[in-house]
Amino acid sequence: MRLVDWYLGLTLGQKIVVGVAVPALVFVGAFLASRIILSVVGGGGADEPPQGGRPAPASLSPGASTSASASASASSAPVVELKIERARWEGDRGVVEGGWRGDLSSVHCDLLVGGKGSRGRAIDWWDRSVAAQESFSDKTFSQEFVGAEGTVKDHIDQQADYWVVCGAQFSEGWSTQDVAPMEGRPPG
DSSP states (O other), rough: HHHHHHHTOOOHHHHHHHHHHHHHHHHHHHHHHHHHHHHHTOOOTSSSSSGOOOOOOOTTOOBBOOGGGGGTTTTSSSSOOOEEEEEETTEEEEEEEEESSEEEEEEEEEEEEEESSGGEEHHHHHHHTTTOETTTTTTTTEEEEESSSSSSSSSOOTTTTTTEEEEEGGGGGGGEEEEEESOOOOOO
């Protein structure tokens, strides 16, 4: 009864403030409690992809051919892997071929010049409208790097080292990548 007596003793303005503040505090408290419960139970937090999947670990760096299952227990993580089998220069184009394990969504490769992985830089020489080709029945992919038409910022340097970085997206938000040097010499 003391709470009711306290409330009845408030002015109209104070009653309005209490009438707005109490439901807001209850809402915020319920929201925070549900977030804590969901994070403990392992349910989908706002930073996780749908269907309960977990993103690949942030520690993946270019050059790390890592299965996303290495970061989680084998019972909860699907096996996903991407492997570049060959990356080479063929005449006036670069070619990369590889394969994967897991429920693939897409593959994309980039051509870098300079150091391996994150130490290299993307070049504006190749036609980005030429996408990777996937054979889902064979679980293989290939991508060609051909010179872009028109004005490009970068030109191929026959003395430079070139690398290819391929990344794959899998079902349930999993992803991984692989890095490989381009074999041979680029076109002159």
